[in-house]
Amino acid sequence: xxxxxxxIQQKKDLVHFRPYTPMRGALSNVWFDRYKIxxxxxxxxESIDSxxxxxxxxxxxxxxxxVPKHRMIIGGFSMGGAMALHLACRYHPDVAGVFALSSFLNxxxxxxxxxxxxxxxxxxxxxxxxGHGTGDELVFHKWGExxxxxxxxxxxxxTFHSFPGLQHQLSRPEIELLRSWILTKLLPDSLDASxx
Numbered sequence: 001x002x003x004x005x006x007x008i009q010q011k012k013d014l015v016h017f018r019p020y021t022p023m024r025g026a027l028s029n030v031w032f033d034r035y036k037i038x039x040x041x042x043x044x045x046e047s048i049d050s051x052x053x054x055x056x057x058x059x060x061x062x063x064x065x066x067v068p069k070h071r072m073i074i075g076g077f078s079m080g081g082a083m084a085l086h087l088a089c090r091y092h093p094d095v096a097g098v099f100a101l102s103s104f105l106n107x108x109x110x111x112x113x114x115x116x117x118x119x120x121x122x123x124x125x126x127x128x129x130x131g132h133g134t135g136d137e138l139v140f141h142k143w144g145e146x147x148x149x150x151x152x153x154x155x156x157x158x159t160f161h162s163f164p165g166l167q168h169q170l171s172r173p174e175i176e177l178l179r180s181w182i183l184t185k186l187l188p189d190s191l192d193a194s195x196x
Contacts, residue, residue, distance in 0.1 A: 034079075039143045043106045052087050059092060073182055075099030075129075077170065078139060085147075088126045089156070090114045096185045099129040099178060102136055102168055104143035105150075112154050119155025128158040129181045131174045133166025 034044055063069065072095045076084045081103025088098035089111045105111050118125050128151060132144035141162065148160040159181075163174055 037138065039104050039107045039146065041106060043109055045110065048083070048086050051083060052091050055083070055087055056091055069094045070096055071186060073097045073099065073185060074126075075101070075178075076103070077101045078103055078168065081130075085111050085128075085151075089118075089151075093118055093123065093125050095126050097129065097181070098126045099131075099181070100144075100147070101131045101170060101174065101178070102133060102139050102144070103130070103147070104139055105147045107146075112150050115151055115154040115156050125156050127185070128156055129161075129178060130158065131161040131163060131178065133163045133168065133171070135165045135167045138168040 034041075059069070059072065062072065069092060072092075074084045074088045074092065074095055075081065075098055078101070081100030082105055084098050085100055085103070085105055088095050093114075115125060128148065130144060130148050132139075132141050134141045136144075145160060145162075148158045152158045161174065161177055163171055166174070
């Protein structure tokens with residue numbers, strides 16, 4: 001096995017089967033546990049913080065490999081987007097950006113307080129790109145909108161993109177917008193998002 005395939009396998013092993021409360025404790029391949037799929041409940045901080053520590057080790061690995069944090073973007077889909085928000089806003093706010101697709105934070109998320117405190121102190125915060133389908137019946141569009149609105153009010157630079165009729169899934173237009181945003185954040189000023 002090559003060094004790269006070993007690294008990929010290590011990263012795949014971060015998300016593992018764990019008891020998932022919304023499925024009555026059945027094992028599920030999830031980033032962290034939730035008490036229920038709702039933005040009106042407490043966060044399961046023990047499992048979130050445990051995963052943040054594991055993911056932080058991956059970030060440190062990348063730094064040792066020569067990738068500076070200001071050249072990293074953290075993001076994910078659904079629960080992965082919520083995990084990315086916790087990781088970027090609470091633990092690694094000096095990354096280039098964070099994206100969350102079809103994601104939300106709980107109404108009283110500790111992320112909001114962390115962003116407010118950093119903004120008040122004039123400390124750096126990552127920019128947020130968020131996308132969400134209006135037809136999402138698992139993670140409601142309004143939860144995503146509320147997440148962006150509260151983060152913006154707390155002091156974070158945010159953009160929110162709605163995708164009419166899109167359910168709890170990705171779409172080509174969403175991925176193309178995300179790609180353009182990532183390239184804008186990471187490409188040298190001499191190149192534009194098309195790579196020219």
